[in-house]
Amino acid sequence: xxxxxxxxxxxxxxxxxxxxxxxxxxxxxxxxxxxxxxxxxxxxxxxxxxxxxxxxxxxxxxxxxxxxxxxxxxxxxxxxxxxxxxxxxxxxxxxxxxxxxxxxxxxxxxxxxxxxxxxxxxxxxxxxxxxxxxxxxxxxxxxxxxxxxxxxxxxxxxxxxxxxxxxxxxxxxxxxxxxxxxxxxxxxxxxxxxxxxxxxxxxxxxxxxxxxxxxxxxxxxxxxxxxxxxxxxxxxxxx
Amino acid sequence: xxxxxxxxxxxxxxxxxxxxxxxxxxxxxxxxxxxxxxxxxxxxxxxxxxxxxxxxxxxxxxxxxxxxxxxxxxxxxxxxxxxxxxxxxxxxxxxxxxxxxxxxxxxxxxxxxxxxxxxxxxxxxxxxxxxxxxxxxxxxxxxxxxxxxxxxxxxxxxxxxxxxxxxxxxxxxxxxxxxxxxxxxxxxxxxxxxxxxxxxxxxxxxxxxxxxxxxxxxxxxxxxxxxxxxxxxxxxxxxxxxxxxxxxxxxxxxxxx
Numbered sequence: 133x134x135x136x137x138x139x140x141x142x143x144x145x146x147x148x149x150x151x152x153x154x155x156x157x158x159x160x161x162x163x164x165x166x167x168x169x170x171x172x173x174x175x176x177x178x179x180x181x182x183x184x185x186x187x188x189x190x191x192x193x194x195x196x197x198x199x200x201x202x203x204x205x206x207x208x209x210x211x212x213x214x215x216x217x218x219x220x221x222x223x224x225x226x227x228x229x230x231x232x233x234x235x236x237x238x239x240x241x242x243x244x245x246x247x248x249x250x251x252x253x254x255x256x257x258x259x260x261x262x263x264x265x266x267x268x269x270x271x272x273x274x275x276x277x278x279x280x281x282x283x284x285x286x287x288x289x290x291x292x293x294x295x296x297x298x299x300x301x302x303x304x305x306x307x308x309x310x311x312x313x314x315x316x317x318x319x320x321x322x323x324x325x326x327x328x329x330x331x332x333x334x335x336x337x338x339x340x341x342x343x344x345x346x347x348x349x350x351x352x353x354x355x356x357x358x359x360x361x362x363x364x365x366x367x368x369x370x371x
Numbered sequence: 372x373x374x375x376x377x378x379x380x381x382x383x384x385x386x387x388x389x390x391x392x393x394x395x396x397x398x399x400x401x402x403x404x405x406x407x408x409x410x411x412x413x414x415x416x417x418x419x420x421x422x423x424x425x426x427x428x429x430x431x432x433x434x435x436x437x438x439x440x441x442x443x444x445x446x447x448x449x450x451x452x453x454x455x456x457x458x459x460x461x462x463x464x465x466x467x468x469x470x471x472x473x474x475x476x477x478x479x480x481x482x483x484x485x486x487x488x489x490x491x492x493x494x495x496x497x498x499x500x501x502x503x504x505x506x507x508x509x510x511x512x513x514x515x516x517x518x519x520x521x522x523x524x525x526x527x528x529x530x531x532x533x534x535x536x537x538x539x540x541x542x543x544x545x546x547x548x549x550x551x552x553x554x555x556x557x558x559x560x561x562x563x564x565x566x567x568x569x570x571x572x573x574x575x576x577x578x579x580x581x582x583x584x585x586x587x588x589x590x591x592x593x594x595x596x597x598x599x600x601x602x603x604x605x606x607x608x609x610x611x612x613x614x615x616x617x618x619x620x621x622x623x624x625x626x627x628x
Contacts, residue, residue: 186527201531208524211624212546221532254624 135162137276137308138183143192144333145178152178154333155192165302165309167319169362170329176312179329180278183310198275198308203265206285209253215264216240216249222271239267242301259290266298270305279311283318292350295321299347320358321348328365338365411592419593420600428582429601435578436567437605439495443502444563448556451507455514456544465515472508480505480566488574498570498578505566506559513555517548550617550625557613564606579605 138160145152152175160166168176181187182194184202201222209218219239226232240246243263253261262282269277283291295318302309313319319326320342328338340361344354363369393413399405400412411419423429458465458472480501487497521544529543571580579602586594617626 184531186530202527204524204527207522208528210525210528210543210546212549212621221528224532252620252624254627 136160137162137197138310139193139195140182140189141193141195143182143189143194145175145182145187146190151333153182153189154335156335158327158336160308160310162308163306165311165322165324167311167313167323167326168329169313169316169319169326170334171331171366172314174329174331175334176314176329177280179334180280180310180312183276184278196276199273200276200278201269201274202278202280203262203269203282205281206258206262207253209261209264209268211253214250214252215245215256215260218253218264219267219271222268222274225272235271239271242270242304243267243297257290258286259294262286262294263297266294266301270301270307274307277307277309279309279313281313281315282311284313284315291315291318296347298322316359316362317350317355320355320362321350322346326358326362328362338362408590409592411596415593416596416600419591420597423582423594423597432577432579432582433601433605435495435575436571436580439498439570439578440502440560440563440567440609442495443499443567444506444560446499447503447506447510447559447563451510452514452552455511456518456540458511459515459518472511475504476508476512481569484570484573487570491574493574493576497574498567501570501574502563502566505562509559509562510555513559514548514552517551517555518544520551521547546621549622553613553616553622553625556616557610560609560613561606564602564609568602 136159138158140156140158142155142157144154144156156179168179170176178187180202182189183196184200185194185196188194209215210221213221216236220232220236222239223232223235226235236249237246240249243266245260245263245267248256248260253264256264262285265282283294286294299322311319311322324342326338326340326342327336328340329335330337338361340358342348342354342358344352348355360369364371396413400407400410404410420429458468483501483504484497487500491497491500525543525547526539529539534542567578568580568583571578572584575581575584579598583595583598583602586592586598616622
């Protein structure tokens with residue numbers, strides 16, 4: 133149990149007549165980075181909601197142990213709190229004030245926003261805001277990080293930059309990560325394991341393991357090959 | 372979208388407009404466009420205003436009016452904001468009560484004047500009642516609308532970080548509605564100031580509204596205009612005071628794109 137912080141056993145999810153998952157099973161190991169890709173509307177976000185406990189399966193079982201936190205697509209920072217105060221939410225459970233201040237400083241350093249701690253979200257760029265979101269979720273003793281297309285609202289270059297930063301942050305603060313994304317390159321660059329979901333009712337139609345160490349270049353042959361394999365799975369490139 | 376900032380000279384423009392208005396007023400008076408008995412000169416009004424200040428009547432009227440507005444407005448805020456928060460969270464209650472709230476909001480508070488006098492007599496109480504009736508319903512609706520506009524992701528986040536129910540209210544709902552709430556308080560405070568004048572005209576024995584009415588009865592057009600000027604000016608001051616709230620750092624996000 134300890135080594136599998138996230139575990140789904142034969143879970144089905146139905147919203148009225150719509151069947152999102154049927155008998156889905158999935159195990160995620162401690163420290164693993166799993167990316168979930170799939171056609172839009174196939175239930176990727178629903179999968180995260182299952183793992184976070186926000187949604188209960190219609191049948192089957194979902195077990196998640198440890199502290200789970202989610203990073204949303206965009207604009208989930210509290211706009212009435214400064215960057216620093218937002219990150220401090222992640223450290224709420226630390227009672228020792230000195231320790232909390234120290235960790236807060238470290239988090240700001242980690243995301244390279246030391247000078248922007250006192251800025252409000254609306255005074256930051258989209259990329260900076262997503263970095264603050266990541267810091268908020270990573271702060272404190274989190275075990276599992278659920279990422280719901282965290283970079284999808286950013287421009288291409290900022291997205292590439294933040295991928296590198298995420299790899300660096302996770303080196304410092306290892307977490308079990310589930311990333312839901314429609315960005316296949318992102319999945320290939322970041323994940324240890326990629327799950328390709330089918331149309332509804334979604335099942336895992338392909339599982340790819342990535343043995344290349346991180347950080348990986350976008351143009352690394354294995355990354356390119358993986359992107360091709362996934363595109364082929366969706367029928368967008370020749371097998 | 373944003374206009375370039377004004378230079379220091381442009382800041383004098385409102386004063387220029389004021390001087391122009393006084394000039395037009397003086398010209399109308401000098402040309403005797405209206406009979407002198409119903410159209411006072413600027414200097415007569417200035418003298419009347421000085422007289423009102425010296426005798427202390429202006430101050431006591433001002434205090435009386437401000438007391439009524441503050442009491443009625445604060446009562447409406449203290450009861451209206453929680454009512455709006457509650458309705459914002461309870462769909463059935465909202466469905467049941469919204470038509471009633473809208474009905475009373477659409478009913479001019481001045482229509483309550485006869486009952487205000489019959490129930491509360493003359494003085495502070497009928498005015499406070501009328502101000503309350505004018506402000507309570509718009510505040511409920513304003514709060515309600517603000518609560519409905521809170522993005523649900525904020526509550527998701529609060530849940531992720533294990534906020535208690537009390538924290539959901541004090542650390543999510545209230546700060547999230549603050550900018551919109553301040554705007555609706557500005558509007559309703561203006562409304563309160565409009566209503567107190569009307570209330571005092573009919574159900575008062577003092578206050579700025581009564582002063583205006585009394586001046587008209589005594590055919591003192593100079594004092595009447597002096598009263599009007601003070602009423603308009605204080606209304607502006609009230610608005611400015613509440614607008615100050617929008618400068619609080621933690622609500623700026625609501626006003627900047």
